[in-house]
Amino acid sequence: MMTSQQARSLGWAAVLAICFAAVIVLSFKVHAVKSEVLLAERQLIALERETLLLETEFQTRASQRQLAEWNTVEFGYQAPRAGQFLEGERQLASLGEVRQPGAPSPIRLASADAADTAAAAEAPMRSPVSGAKVTLASAAADKDAGSVFADAFGDFLIEASPIRPARAETPARGAKVAAAQGAGE
Amino acid sequence: MSSLAARMAAPLTFHGSTPVIPAGRLPGAGLRAQLLWLARVRVLWLLAGFALVALIALLRIATLGFGGQAPQRTSMEEALLPPRGEITDRNGAPLARAFPAYALWFDPAAMGDNGAPLVRTPAEVSRALKEIFPDIDEARMTRRLASGKSGYLRRRILPEEANRVFALGEIALEIPRETDRYYPQGTLAAHVLGYVVEDQGGKLGMEQVLEKRLSHPDKRTEPVALSIDLRVQGALEDELRKGMLATNALGAAGIVLDVDTGEVMALASLPEFDPNTAGAAGAVNVFNRATNGVYELGSTFKPLTVAAAIDAGVVRDLGRQWNAAPVPVGSRSIKDSHPLGASLNVPQALVHSSNTVTARVADELGPERMRRAMIDLGMDRRPFIELPAKGKPIWPQGNWSRVTNMTVGFGHGLAVTPLHLASAYAAMVNGGIWRPATLMKLAPADVPQGRRVFKESTSSRMRQLLRMISLYGTGKSADAAGYRVGGKTGSAEKAGAGGYNKTSLVSSFAAAFPMDAPRYVVVVVVDEPKGTIASSFQRTAAFTSAPIVGKLVPRIGPMLGVQPDDSRDVDISDLRYLVGGDKE
Numbered sequence: 001m002m003t004s005q006q007a008r009s010l011g012w013a014a015v016l017a018i019c020f021a022a023v024i025v026l027s028f029k030v031h032a033v034k035s036e037v038l039l040a041e042r043q044l045i046a047l048e049r050e051t052l053l054l055e056t057e058f059q060t061r062a063s064q065r066q067l068a069e070w071n072t073v074e075f076g077y078q079a080p081r082a083g084q085f086l087e088g089e090r091q092l093a094s095l096g097e098v099r100q101p102g103a104p105s106p107i108r109l110a111s112a113d114a115a116d117t118a119a120a121a122e123a124p125m126r127s128p129v130s131g132a133k134v135t136l137a138s139a140a141a142d143k144d145a146g147s148v149f150a151d152a153f154g155d156f157l158i159e160a161s162p163i164r165p166a167r168a169e170t171p172a173r174g175a176k177v178a179a180a181q182g183a184g185e
Numbered sequence: 186m187s188s189l190a191a192r193m194a195a196p197l198t199f200h201g202s203t204p205v206i207p208a209g210r211l212p213g214a215g216l217r218a219q220l221l222w223l224a225r226v227r228v229l230w231l232l233a234g235f236a237l238v239a240l241i242a243l244l245r246i247a248t249l250g251f252g253g254q255a256p257q258r259t260s261m262e263e264a265l266l267p268p269r270g271e272i273t274d275r276n277g278a279p280l281a282r283a284f285p286a287y288a289l290w291f292d293p294a295a296m297g298d299n300g301a302p303l304v305r306t307p308a309e310v311s312r313a314l315k316e317i318f319p320d321i322d323e324a325r326m327t328r329r330l331a332s333g334k335s336g337y338l339r340r341r342i343l344p345e346e347a348n349r350v351f352a353l354g355e356i357a358l359e360i361p362r363e364t365d366r367y368y369p370q371g372t373l374a375a376h377v378l379g380y381v382v383e384d385q386g387g388k389l390g391m392e393q394v395l396e397k398r399l400s401h402p403d404k405r406t407e408p409v410a411l412s413i414d415l416r417v418q419g420a421l422e423d424e425l426r427k428g429m430l431a432t433n434a435l436g437a438a439g440i441v442l443d444v445d446t447g448e449v450m451a452l453a454s455l456p457e458f459d460p461n462t463a464g465a466a467g468a469v470n471v472f473n474r475a476t477n478g479v480y481e482l483g484s485t486f487k488p489l490t491v492a493a494a495i496d497a498g499v500v501r502d503l504g505r506q507w508n509a510a511p512v513p514v515g516s517r518s519i520k521d522s523h524p525l526g527a528s529l530n531v532p533q534a535l536v537h538s539s540n541t542v543t544a545r546v547a548d549e550l551g552p553e554r555m556r557r558a559m560i561d562l563g564m565d566r567r568p569f570i571e572l573p574a575k576g577k578p579i580w581p582q583g584n585w586s587r588v589t590n591m592t593v594g595f596g597h598g599l600a601v602t603p604l605h606l607a608s609a610y611a612a613m614v615n616g617g618i619w620r621p622a623t624l625m626k627l628a629p630a631d632v633p634q635g636r637r638v639f640k641e642s643t644s645s646r647m648r649q650l651l652r653m654i655s656l657y658g659t660g661k662s663a664d665a666a667g668y669r670v671g672g673k674t675g676s677a678e679k680a681g682a683g684g685y686n687k688t689s690l691v692s693s694f695a696a697a698f699p700m701d702a703p704r705y706v707v708v709v710v711v712d713e714p715k716g717t718i719a720s721s722f723q724r725t726a727a728f729t730s731a732p733i734v735g736k737l738v739p740r741i742g743p744m745l746g747v748q749p750d751d752s753r754d755v756d757i758s759d760l761r762y763l764v765g766g767d768k769e
Contacts, residue, residue: 027251045264045265048265049265052282053284053285056279056284059370060369060371063369063370064370064373064416064419064420065422068420079742079743080749081666081749082667082750082751085748085749085750
């Protein structure tokens with residue numbers, strides 16, 4: 001027969017056991033979240049490094065010297081002249097002024113009718129040599145040309161792109177190399 | 186537990202199995218109690234030992250469970266901390282940064298089984314490597330892999346190549362990630378930046394000057410902003426290169442300086458070097474013509490002489506006619522390059538670049554005041570700039586003689602760097618305040634107060650005169666439409682062994698724009714231009730260095746916030762009539 005004293009101590013023991021179990025479960029949970037944070041942090045670091053890599057590549061490809069060379073060979077842009085600048089809001093507003101009475105009529109340039117251009121866009125494409133109608137292979141398909149192209153060449157282009165992060169380093173090997181070199185990164 | 190039980194059982198059985206002991210053989214009750222006590226103490230000690238072992242085991246398990254197995258953790262800041270700080274231009278565009286790169290390292294011990302370091306034969310592996318890196322020597326690589334020595338197989342490989350090496354499946358070929366000092370703009374601003382030698386630190390330029398700041402553990406997270414503007418630097422180098430190649434010159438130097446703060450917007454010296462490839466072996470073309478090369482800059486000094494004379498009250502009436510006949514000095518005489526008439530006034534002398542009148546003005550000013558003005562402009566010491574490459578001017582020692590004074594008056598007998606000239610021109614046009622040049626971006630509060638060299642009135646007079654030179658004189662080809670450029674040409678023969686070399690010139694052009702409210706000084710120096718078709722077979726500054734400024738200013742003006750305007754200009758109506766009526 002269990003005395004009340006014994007029952008009480010048993011109860012306390014049970015409460016203690018439950019608390020202990022809860023603490024263990026909680027600590028597991030905390031640990032799991034911690035390692036998730038760690039993984040996310042690692043991913044962030046990897047992404048930051050990749051961003052740096054890509055950014056640097058863009059800057060290298062678009063260096064001032066390269067841009068100047070392109071401009072010399074391809075574009076031929078000139079420095080803007082004084083007439084291309086606006087003095088301020090007042091000058092900008094003056095461009096939209098209503099024509100004063102007695103002012104000379106503005107020069108009008110010939111323009112195509114908007115309806116014609118819409119019709120032209122819908123007209124079938126014709127071969128410049130034979131004049132026969134041309135149907136593009138992509139137009140025959142129900143999908144648009146962009147998605148057809150992406151389906152056909154997307155993977156190939158991603159494979160061929162020089163901009164890819166190296167997957168070559170596993171964390172364990174990285175740590176070992178870092179330890180071996182002392183300095184790490 | 187079995188040994189414990191045995192040890193515990195032994196005294197108990199002894200105790201239990203001998204209830205009856207012959208009285209005569211009893212050693213005594215005291216001894217028995219003593220033995221019993223001893224046995225109990227031993228048992229307790231044993232228990233304590235076991236408890237301790239258990240506790241240690243538990244502690245170990247706990248530490249393993251809570252921290253031991255977790256991968257080595259580095260904080261994000263730590264992982265992303267560059268080994269060397271970044272250098273950017275004034276707008277934050279990176280000029281030098283730590284760049285994550287891969288190396289190819291051979292580690293024969295990587296397999297860890299004391300067997301062959303490679304899975305395949307060295308010959309096969311080197312053939313596979315040859316496919317990835319076509320430039321390697323296959324036989325040498327085979328010997329290298331067979332030798333079993335660890336080391337770099339290749340210092341820098343691309344991520345794509347790293348993937349392909351990884352795909353070979355050779356554990357001994359490791360791809361450690363390393364960081365490299367990288368200059369995305371290549372050769373741009375090479376003389377300003379310098380380069381980095383591994384394990385030795387920065388060399389030559391700001392890399393050397395900022396060594397401590399860039400490698401400081403706390404400060405290196407923040408990039409260092411230089412005063413350089415990347416786009417301006419690019420335009421300056423582009424135009425300088427074109428001008429240098431068009432005139433078949435040895436080299437060229439250019440500076441764009443903010444007149445109000447002393448910040449260097451661009452500083453270039455050609456030919457240049459590539460800091461990406463410069464290393465422990467050094468680099469070619471490290472000589473910086475803009476801050477280290479000293480030249481007699483010739484006629485570009487004439488406005489400084491006139492400014493000193495106006496400031497001292499020697500030239501009060503700009504309409505006064507000065508004798509333009511050759512000035513006899515001892516056995517020789519100072520002549521003009523071509524006769525300009527019997528007499529000239531000061532504006533005419535500047536517009537036509539008359540040596541004789543400038544020499545007479547300097548003579549009237551006197552050597553002492555002339556020397557003082559040059560010292561105030563900082564011409565007697567190395568230029569003020571952070572770079573370690575600073576040329577010492579060739580400064581006439583002692584008290585100046587009359588001849589020295591007159592020759593300095595038109596820019597001979599005193600050799601300074603182009604940067605000296607830029608700082609002096611900035612002081613001349615900004616209202617008369619000389620400020621040291623700097624390559625660090627300055628906050629408005631950090632701008633040095635400077636020292637007054639010229640009066641405000643002198644400065645505004647000089648703006649008019651400089652503008653007139655580029656409107657009516659030798660600087661016409663620098664007069665970019667709408668930018669109100671004012672500047673002076675200078676073509677000086679290079680001093681060599683035994684006097685001046687008639688065939689080698691240093692042509693320079695010092696300008697400021699916009700002249701109605703000067704913001705920037707541009708100095709361009711071309712070293713030994715030759716007469717080519719592009720320069721109409723002329724070697725003088727009007728055909729070699731002035732056109733460079735004329736093409737550069739429209740490119741950099743809008744970037745630097747100077748808007749071209751055809752309806753504005755510095756007011757020269759009070760001086761216009763003094764310069765011949767044949768123009769316009």
